[in-house]
Amino acid sequence: MLTTKQDNRLTAAENVAATLQQDPASYAADKALQQITQELHTLLAALQPLRQKGVRTASKGAAKTKGQRRQQLATSAAEVAGDLYSYATDQHNRALQTSADYNYSTLLKMRATALTDLVQHLYTEAETHQTALLDYGLTPARLQELKDALAAFTTTKNDPRQHITEGKAARLAIKEQFSQLATLLEDRLDRSLRKYARSHPEFYHRLTAARQVIDRPGKQQGGDNEEPPTKLQ
Template identity: 65%
Template structure:
């Protein structure tokens, strides 16, 4: 779920944290820096697991949605066939036209059109339920169509829900990185200034850890190896 740039920034933050943990002697009496370190640990802990997440849709969900579409097209197509036969026997051309759907036609409809057609066929079959018993249209078959229609209608909203959730997640991640930048620039950098003279080796190690190195393949351009300071 992290972008390449965010991933590199997180790596630099983790390197900074590691460098600080490895040499705590210079700041043993520095409560402000210790508090900053604790907050940095929390932010990196929050962001770390996001490396394992992906924005690609689940194959399982995609397969399930396809199955629901096929089930709905099958159930509605079977009801349509019986309705059409009944209409033909009655020489009811209007009903014939209304029931003139095949499995293939239904399967190829857009999601909204498929639900509309299935609902239309369900309404017609319910309206003519008594005479359709002679054609094998039982209450169980009508219930099956009703259930498959409800299941498919619910699945139609899945992509929009996923988009909304992904957008909210991206905003939350952006906010975390904003907090990280503020923590590093406004607090860590300022707390570290005094160590440039009192503990220069420690100071230089932390500054080196702060550099962001773009990993190969993460960004195109002529300056891929140019380090950028985290913050």
């Protein structure tokens, strides 16, 4: 996603590219300006799709998936824990009773590592007493469901952090591309245009007008934070 400031700068760059495309004859013998034009089109091709494609949406989606899998794991584990507790009560096994004394709400609120450790313990105990637990309704299918839920939750445990890292890397890459764009327009283009002020004044004035950034107010596309607007000099 782009901030409004970045979107404004991108619009100015697009205006410059359009002006250059309209009057190629004016700089047909200018190797430097031709190179600038080529590099500008390359940068625009990389940046323009970001108006439609966000870079932070994956993190939110991953967090939602993790939450759903946590709920599934807590549900399955609470059911198995209930069967284990009933069995332990009949067997007067206080240690097993204590280790299985967890409900859905408690499991759901646990930290990820504590939850996976506890569920693994519940699964191990249930597997150990699997034959006896058939009388309590703990079927192989339900035990497999718990195993699958644990595996699914474990694989997504670090997904939100991973996507945040990926999003940060993507934003840094975008920032670097805009830095290249600024160098291209504010440094190299400015110097290459100087001679056109006298030789091709209309072309010169069209380009200098096109490269001005119009500060359109607004929030970051897809977010709430906004950078203060600036102008290309």
